Amino acid sequence: DVLGQALDIRTRLKDKEGIASLQYKIGNVYFKQFALKKTMDYYLKALRYYEQQQNAKVVGLLETNIAAVYHALKNYPKALEYLNRSEKYLTATRQESELANTIVGIGNVYFSQQDTTRALVQFIRGAHLAEKTQNYSALATAYNNLGLIYSFRNQPKLAINYISRSLAIRKQVNQTADIASSQLTLAINYSNIGQFGQAKPLLL
Numbered sequence: 001d002v003l004g005q006a007l008d009i010r011t012r013l014k015d016k017e018g019i020a021s022l023q024y025k026i027g028n029v030y031f032k033q034f035a036l037k038k039t040m041d042y043y044l045k046a047l048r049y050y051e052q053q054q055n056a057k058v059v060g061l062l063e064t065n066i067a068a069v070y071h072a073l074k075n076y077p078k079a080l081e082y083l084n085r086s087e088k089y090l091t092a093t094r095q096e097s098e099l100a101n102t103i104v105g106i107g108n109v110y111f112s113q114q115d116t117t118r119a120l121v122q123f124i125r126g127a128h129l130a131e132k133t134q135n136y137s138a139l140a141t142a143y144n145n146l147g148l149i150y151s152f153r154n155q156p157k158l159a160i161n162y163i164s165r166s167l168a169i170r171k172q173v174n175q176t177a178d179i180a181s182s183q184l185t186l187a188i189n190y191s192n193i194g195q196f197g198q199a200k201p202l203l204l
Helices: 001-013 014-034 038-053 056-074 076-092 096-112 117-135 138-153 156-172 177-192 196-202
Strands: none
Touching: 001 014, 014 056, 038 056, 056 076, 056 096, 076 096, 076 177, 096 117, 096 138, 117 138, 138 156, 138 177, 156 177, 177 196
């Protein structure tokens, strides 16, 4: 593939920065393919270089990505370890939009552990920062997951409020893969309060 060929060239040229950059990109490709072992291998190789260079900006971003791999592997303690490290780096380097992703990621890990109290705090934090920085992807995720928590707690009116806000953003930024799941959750909550007329169009 193109990235693999580029990596071979950078390796022959002994271009360490170019190698690390490509390792980061190849890791992203493998993550999208859910090839988690290969993803982790490439991310960790890239991380070693950026740590040696004391490049805090990239280290913070990479550690959020590594945490996502651990989360997918259900290794929640490791996911939180890397997310907490990432939060410190991104705060220090004032990368607020990226920090919103990390904070929402922390909430996701807590939610996966069914710790809705801690997850709620992180999603609210993430939503505030995402709104401030106009990170609409993170904002939509935070609102959606707040809605899921309130749905989980059998508070359908609050769930509807947040999921409706998430759905509006997802339509605005054309997140087609996530729109359907938001519509389904919204329909379930409308049904729970007897508003079947509101629920039905969301299921069509």
